[in-house]
Amino acid sequence: MEKMLKLLKLIPVVLLLIVTQGNAQQGGMWIPSLLEGMNETEMKSLGCELTAKDIYDINSSSLKDAVGHFNGGCTSEIISPKGLILTNHHCGFGQIQSHSSLENDYLKEGFWAMSLAEELPNEGLYVDFIVRIEDVTVNVLDSVLDTMTEEEKQVQISKNIEAVKEAAKKEEWQNTKVKAFYKGNQYFLFVTERFEDVRLVGAPPTSIGKFGSDTDNWMFPRHTGDFSMFRIYADTNNRPAKYSKANVPYQPKHFLPISLDGVAEGDFTLVFGFPGTTDEYLPAVAIEHITQEYNPSNIAIRDAALKVIDAQMQANDEVRIKYASKQARIANAWKKWIGENLGIEKTNAIADRRVFEATFTKALKEKRVEAKYSHILPQLDSLYKDFAAINIKRRNFVEVFLITNELMKMTYRAYQLVEMINENPEEFEKHIKWMKNQLEGVHKNYDVNVDKAVFSNVMPFYTKNVNASIYKKTSFTDLEKALVLLEGDAKQVIKKLNKDVAYAYAKPMIVAYDKEIDVLYQEKKLQIEALEKEYMQALMEVLPQARYFPDANGTLRVTYGQVRGYSPRDGVYYNPVCYLEGVMEKYIPEDYEFDVPQKLQELYKNKDYGQYADANGKVPVCFLGTNHTTGGNSGSPTIDAYGNLVGLNFDRVWEGTMSDMNYDPEICRNIMVDLRYVLFIIDKYAGATHLIEEMKLVHPKRK
Ligand code: ARG
Numbered sequence: 001m002e003k004m005l006k007l008l009k010l011i012p013v014v015l016l017l018i019v020t021q022g023n024a025q026q027g028g029m030w031i032p033s034l035l036e037g038m039n040e041t042e043m044k045s046l047g048c049e050l051t052a053k054d055i056y057d058i059n060s061s062s063l064k065d066a067v068g069h070f071n072g073g074c075t076s077e078i079i080s081p082k083g084l085i086l087t088n089h090h091c092g093f094g095q096i097q098s099h100s101s102l103e104n105d106y107l108k109e110g111f112w113a114m115s116l117a118e119e120l121p122n123e124g125l126y127v128d129f130i131v132r133i134e135d136v137t138v139n140v141l142d143s144v145l146d147t148m149t150e151e152e153k154q155v156q157i158s159k160n161i162e163a164v165k166e167a168a169k170k171e172e173w174q175n176t177k178v179k180a181f182y183k184g185n186q187y188f189l190f191v192t193e194r195f196e197d198v199r200l201v202g203a204p205p206t207s208i209g210k211f212g213s214d215t216d217n218w219m220f221p222r223h224t225g226d227f228s229m230f231r232i233y234a235d236t237n238n239r240p241a242k243y244s245k246a247n248v249p250y251q252p253k254h255f256l257p258i259s260l261d262g263v264a265e266g267d268f269t270l271v272f273g274f275p276g277t278t279d280e281y282l283p284a285v286a287i288e289h290i291t292q293e294y295n296p297s298n299i300a301i302r303d304a305a306l307k308v309i310d311a312q313m314q315a316n317d318e319v320r321i322k323y324a325s326k327q328a329r330i331a332n333a334w335k336k337w338i339g340e341n342l343g344i345e346k347t348n349a350i351a352d353r354r355v356f357e358a359t360f361t362k363a364l365k366e367k368r369v370e371a372k373y374s375h376i377l378p379q380l381d382s383l384y385k386d387f388a389a390i391n392i393k394r395r396n397f398v399e400v401f402l403i404t405n406e407l408m409k410m411t412y413r414a415y416q417l418v419e420m421i422n423e424n425p426e427e428f429e430k431h432i433k434w435m436k437n438q439l440e441g442v443h444k445n446y447d448v449n450v451d452k453a454v455f456s457n458v459m460p461f462y463t464k465n466v467n468a469s470i471y472k473k474t475s476f477t478d479l480e481k482a483l484v485l486l487e488g489d490a491k492q493v494i495k496k497l498n499k500d501v502a503y504a505y506a507k508p509m510i511v512a513y514d515k516e517i518d519v520l521y522q523e524k525k526l527q528i529e530a531l532e533k534e535y536m537q538a539l540m541e542v543l544p545q546a547r548y549f550p551d552a553n554g555t556l557r558v559t560y561g562q563v564r565g566y567s568p569r570d571g572v573y574y575n576p577v578c579y580l581e582g583v584m585e586k587y588i589p590e591d592y593e594f595d596v597p598q599k600l601q602e603l604y605k606n607k608d609y610g611q612y613a614d615a616n617g618k619v620p621v622c623f624l625g626t627n628h629t630t631g632g633n634s635g636s637p638t639i640d641a642y643g644n645l646v647g648l649n650f651d652r653v654w655e656g657t658m659s660d661m662n663y664d665p666e667i668c669r670n671i672m673v674d675l676r677y678v679l680f681i682i683d684k685y686a687g688a689t690h691l692i693e694e695m696k697l698v699h700p701k702r703k
């Protein structure tokens, strides 16, 4: 009886974190090497026919061998025996843009290599694959003592990590890295392979690949063909290699067959990729700070920047091409933060989190571990309140100096250059080369009028001293003049920099950031992280019946769920699948967001769909699932119950972007483009049938 009562008291927690089996609605991003047991059972109950070993195996090929971390920020998957990979259009955007010019506008027209010889190399682009994952917690936490300060612990941990990497068994061309999980309560070693010859194979025009642009971003119904294709090349031994003409298409250990049968509501879906960051175990006070202070301040700065960038991009084609990537990056997080706030408010997430904390506190008493853990929540509360102001101040600097305004970014790089020269004068030549790269990077896509207007709009968020006249005299806004600043010896360079009006204007603010603001921020952050580590440990100890997945940290994860619609607000229900019909409904001739290419209109008019229509004769475009995804999952394969590719993950719904802090099965949905739409565009729209022939198309549902 007593036990029963205790259990009853725990019900709110159980509701928050545990999900009953057989229920499609759950969150979680799981470590692929640890799926046996709970995850395997749960996947099965959702309709999955794969075993844990089909997904991750180190002795024979498995699904994981087909999933690559694309350029460190997105996910990609291999879809042919010749190293053909698929990722999102917005993940390949930078590469597509860099091959584009007014004459060859691949952003606008799309790009299709009709033979291997036409595939375009991309300097700096790489794809990483996971060879093996190993739990190395015991080694990494060896000799890390409770009596040590946080700094001392960090030093010991870093030392241990180096030793673990050193001792790891690997081939000479492979790499190792160690990552913290569960806030540093667990550590895993990753042995990886990096391919650096990755060539652009195909991309639809932006009017397909980014159809709906900012208006539709983070929204459903969605009608975007957000895909692009690359090919991995290897040396003649099929090993990773830098770009070379002599390289050949990579022969993968595994590639994903593609299902032509698609999905229906309730079907099992597994999304396999590299989610970047989540914060699922934050205390209420942190969610409050993020949604009520941090997000609004970031949104305001980006609002101000986007106002001018958007207007000038629409007025001028050259500016449009130059600022396409930058604008997309700025607008993407801006809209996400707005949605995140919306979701947190709508679901009363902060109040719920407080209720949960009360339950946690009660459980501490019941388990008689108050002495060990009861300090955690009160301390986090006061630490976060103390942290709020410096966090905002620091972030404002980042937003203004590093993200939105490019002149300030160049002065910041110049400041770093001077620091580097002072610290390490004998490497002067190397530092100058680094700075040249920085300047060339900015000027590749720079328009001084846009930047000056951004300056006037965003600078007031950081200082009262807004002086746009620096644009008249500074050398930084003209690449040739800027490079002259770097001529001469160290003394001369530093002298010239100090004389530049923009540098002189920015320097006191940069110094304050570097020597005070950031230092204070890091100090407080370290304290918070140490407590959050304890909190995580306490949660798992006193509420062991809940299910805990480690926050995303850029490592390979599995998230599973089912195809499901949702209700964004009262009286409205979104079906889980949408069709080409919807593209045509949204069509606005000549509009920069909703134009539809002539060829696509014709295919639609003639119902020329080939093998890509569903049983009702319609081409599915996008669908929704309950998979728990985040930034970095872009381009992740959506795999059906049998191990075939059915979709390409690229977004979440607006009300659900709060899933980074608070996954709620009612409204958190990921958005995927249906593979049949991808194939339809490649085949019927672009006529790149040679690519279709390379793939393995299957009918799993027909058997
Ligand atoms: N919101 C998605 C993500 O976070 C898609 C972004 C690309 N699409 C766009 N319209 N900007 O990356």
Ligand code: GLU
Pocket: 073, 074, 629, 630, 631, 632, 633, 634, 650, 651, 652
């Ligand atoms: N579009 C996101 C990305 O670039 C993925 C969607 C999300 O954040 O859920 O990674």
